[in-house]
Amino acid sequence: MLALEHLEIPKIDRPKRMNSHRAHLAAQFALGAGMGEPYILELYKAFWERGENLDEPEILANLAAEFGVDSNNMLDSIRSNRFDDRIVKFDAPAYKTGIFHVPTFIIGGIPYAEQPFHVLQKAMAEAAVRA
Numbered sequence: 810m811l812a813l814e815h816l817e818i819p820k821i822d823r824p825k826r827m828n829s830h831r832a833h834l835a836a837q838f839a840l841g842a843g844m845g846e847p848y849i850l851e852l853y854k855a856f857w858e859r860g861e862n863l864d865e866p867e868i869l870a871n872l873a874a875e876f877g878v879d880s881n882n883m884l885d886s887i888r889s890n891r892f893d894d895r896i897v898k899f900d901a902p903a904y905k906t907g908i909f910h911v912p913t914f915i916i917g918g919i920p921y922a923e924q925p926f927h928v929l930q931k932a933m934a935e936a937a938v939r940a
Contacts, residue, residue, distance in 0.1 A: 812925050823860040826909055830896065835869040837892035838883045844876045851875065 832852055839848035851872050855861040861868055866887045870880035886892065903909070910922035914929060917936030921929055 812927075819858050821858075821860045823856060824862045824864070827862060827864050828900065829863060830900070831866055831869060831887050832863040833896045834887045834890065834892050835866075835873065835883055837895050838886045839873055839876070839878055841892075842873075842878045844873070844878050847876055848873055848878065 836845065836849050836852065839845050852863060852869075855868070855872055856863055863869060866884055869887060870884045873883050874880040903913075908920060908922070913920050913922040914924075914932075915921075916929065916932040917939055919932065921932055924932075
């Protein structure tokens with residue numbers, strides 16, 4: 810989608826591997842506070858544009874405070890895993906297979922993580938020829 814819009818992801822350092830579970834917990838808290846959409850957009854900007862580590866509870870709470878969400882209650886919520894039952898678990902099984910990014914497609918036995926459509930299309934064609 811970025812290529813179609815002639816956009817690029819800012820070239821900044823970001824955490825290479827980051828567990829997003831706490832960010833999901835924070836997003837669930839923000840949703841309950843009626844600020845889910847703007848908060849989730851801010852999470853996106855924090856990671857992709859500023860390279861912030863969204864595994865840090867304090868960062869997550871500080872981002873929420875910008876929207877009037879009670880950051881202390883959010884911190885308590887994150888640390889107690891209050892909304893854990895609302896988050897689909899997939900990390901451990903995915904990590905065991907070498908998948909660390911979403912989306913990742915396995916085409917012809919080769920993982921393609923976060924790739925534009927033309928890359929996936931070429932991989933599909935090549936896999937069809939090999940099959």
